[in-house]
Amino acid sequence: MTASCGIAIMGGMKNAPLFFPLGSTIDDNGHLRIGGLDAVELAKEYGTPLYVFDENDIRERCREFKREFAGRYPATHIAFAGKACLNKAIAKVVASEGFGLDVVSGGELEIARSAGFPTNQIYFHGNNKSDAELEMALEYKVGRIVVDNFYELSRLDAMAARRGVKADIMFRIKPGIDPHTHAKITTGNIDSKFGFGLDDAADAVARAMKCGNLKLTGFHYHIGSQIFEIQPFLDALKTTLEFMARMKRELGFITEELDAGGGYAVQYLSGAQPPAIGEYAEAIVSLLRSECHRLGLALPKLSVEPGRATVARSAVALYTVGAIKDIPGVRCYACVDGGMADNIRPALYCSQYEPYLANRMADYADQTYTIAGRFCESGDILANDVKLPEVKPGDILVMPVSGAYSIPMSSNYNAFCRPAVVMVKDGQARIIKRRETVEDLLRTDLG
Incomplete structure (x- = not known):
């Protein structure tokens, strides 16, 4: 049979x-x-x-990312993109595997806290965070608040000043790269609700450097989901590294951290097999090292945020x-x-x-x-x-x-x-x- x-x-x-x-x-x-x-x-x-x-499958997916990325580039922070599927049980599993977590709402942040997830390993994303969510992020001392726009930047600076704290932030930027995936899961092109275009991002860096209650550590981008081709990842990385060099040259800003997001494809159908995680990792890490050398940049801390690739299968x-x-x-x-x-x-x-x-x-x-x-x-x-x-x-x-x-x-x-x-x-x-x-x-x- x-x-x-x-x-x-x-x-x-x-x-x-x-x-x-x-x-x-x-x-x-x-x-x-x-x-x-x-x-x-x-x-x-x-x-x-x-x-x-x-559970064993989730753990092995986590370990694969750690082997392939951190094994090649030790200064790597790997965070589970909670939007893929977040509950207390999954939060506990990924935390025990040494993963960080990215959240996009106060609800996701509260689920993580209820599971005992260390808040200093949480990155808070989102294109329209409420005042309550930003206050929550400051109160819980999340690891990074990923600022999406000028409106958020000004509000967050005022909130941090009132609290007398200095918050670590990153800027989400749009590299303007087509990842060749479905339009509704494409997020890094210019016509996107997410992040700063590069010229606006340059203005935002200048403003952030004057904010006494915010520390800009670097940049985040995420170009989309279910990306079967490796080249869009490399195009986005190259564009972002060139922007980092521009910020160093024009503003004296040194990027400490680069968050390259997620988007690694998984197999849903017999005839559609994506690259292995090691193939993505080898290409990304190799380009990061070579381009930083070419551009005269210090190697930054690298963050990646697999969501689907951690739990889908x-x-x-x-x-x-x-x-x-x-x-x-x-x-x-x-x-x-x-x-x-x-x-x-x-x-x-x-x-x-x-x-x-x-x-x-x-x-x-x-x-x-x-x-x-x-x-x-x-x-x-x-x-x-x-x-x-x-x-x-x-x-x-x-x-x-x-x-x-x-x-x-x-x-x-x-x-x-x-x-x-x-x-x-x-x-x-x-x-x-x-x-x-x-x-x-x-x-x-x-x-």
Whole structure:
């Protein structure tokens, strides 16, 4: 018997496809096992939709970044981009692996604090931080406040003065680089809501150098997400280093820290394999060293902020199949008990997934289905025209690479109760976020 992923299942466990959590296997019954546990049994015990994270996978992703970046460039600070998926359990895991954290809201900062995350290892990003959030950042003494605009700069300086403190800041800049990814996840081009253009950034540096209560340590940029090409990273780095040399030459400003953001691509589909983390790291570090030498710059502290690349492949989403709707000559829909309210990515920016049947991983995939969600939108489609074995009501559909952005972007559309999240490790499972209830929804509805 041959699995849809091309793996023979004939006595003994076999490895699951590469984009499942590390160590995932297919057992003799054709069931997917994650963290040593049967995914079908997890679905029975905790219900569906269900998101399952493998703790060991997250840890190995963290260690890979440390090996590849810090191994080549010891003065590297690696921070998890919390927007990808932040809860107390994940915060504790990445902290224990020596990662820092970047947050973009007061809510994310409070989650990190509730998990005991060291605030001096937190970078606070955001293009329109509120006064309350800036005050919070000062009160909690976060490691860096990444200033996005002149309005924020002036407000933060006044707040720090009132408190009698000196805050470490960075400026987010726009290198003007096209990362060749989807327009809605491109963030470093000139027409972006994020950061200073380079000429404005030069003016901002001059102003910051006169601020008695702020210390500018350097610059941050982030050009986008899911970037399969290495060259855009190098183009952005070269542009930024030339800007750093300009600031040294024109203003005498010495850049201590350079934050090159994230954007490292992960594999969602069999035929779309991105560069290895080591390939990104080798190219970035080599150019950093050579360009700093050419431009006469001291080597700065380097920060990188992987989010998706830390947790995306560490989790799967499990759904139960319900109605099958075959429209002859048109399409066959397999409807599941989740959809755009727990994963809006396909509807929002056409993200593609490669689903499987967790209870029949070994069955040959010779049928074409479109996986439809249960919500009242025609665009509520999780996967278009994918190959699966003959799907039946009650099957457990598994969507790999679901650890990033699905849960953080989930909603209560159609009064949907957000799904439970489970962490597995070495044959043990624990709920790290319980399923919402209707009572949760009604608690804020005051009538």
